[in-house]
Amino acid sequence: MENIKVGVLGAGSMGSGIVQIAATQKHQTVLVDLNEEALNKAAANLKNILARLVEKDKIDQATADVIMGRITFSKNIADFKECDMVIEAIVENLEVKKKVFAQLESIVSPDCILASNTSSLSIASIASACKKAERVIGIHFFNPAPLMPLVEIIPAVQTSEATTTNSRTLVDSWKKVTVLAKDTPGFIVNRVARPFYGEALKIYEEGVADFATIDWAMTEIGGFKMGPFTLMDYIGNDINYTVTESVFAAFYYDPRYKPSFTQKRRTEAGWFGRKTGRGYYN
């Protein structure tokens, strides 16, 4: 497995986490982002994370250097040429992802697996942009990817058995807990999580309680590790709102999944949460 070369497109929260996993698991990796600032930030963050692991005696400095040395940072998508698998983790927008998948196919080898880390978009639609749609699959990590054990493996109707088996075997070898999910809106986790966010937003909008009180109730009484508003700020309101909109539309506008103005306005204001310094909390 170690000789598999892994490409990751998008150096944001998810892409940099996925690259950290693959490089730690001894794969040569290529991290591509069109935005130089995002690449620099990802490189600095990865260095800090590895330094913290050294401090905590989880790895030694030599290992940290080797892991960092396995990652090539690039602005050029053509650097995926030698990759056996490319995992896409860019903006959650179907049209953009489709364009990127068609472009990826023109660069990589015929056997390269093309995976999307999408939280909610249809894998069948993404795959339809490729000539060899059977090599396309969803591999959905959770945030922060290096710490969260669960990974959803989502074959589209077009995906071949071999693509599914090889993808799952590879991610299993990264000591993750994989689960096969159907290509339905939100897959498993983001579907069952919708009411967690949606009801919390409704309770707030009905004036029953403020963000902090709802979070307190869900953690102290409900036993959740994070309250819904803390979690939305952690994920990013931009991402979380877009996923809600996409799941709502994909379920033929079932009112159970209706997005909320409270979150929409925060997203429009750029109050994404932790990544911008302000969300539901400041």
Ligand code: NAI
């Ligand atoms: P992010 O906004 O942190 O990072 C996205 C990165 O992609 C940015 O650095 C941007 O410069 C880059 N990018 C955008 N378009 C590009 C293109 N055409 N080519 C190359 N790079 C491009 O986003 P995040 O949170 O990492 O999410 C990425 C994907 O992962 C989305 O599909 C999202 O739904 C999914 N996801 C997000 C989770 C989360 O908790 N944030 C959890 C699981 C999946």
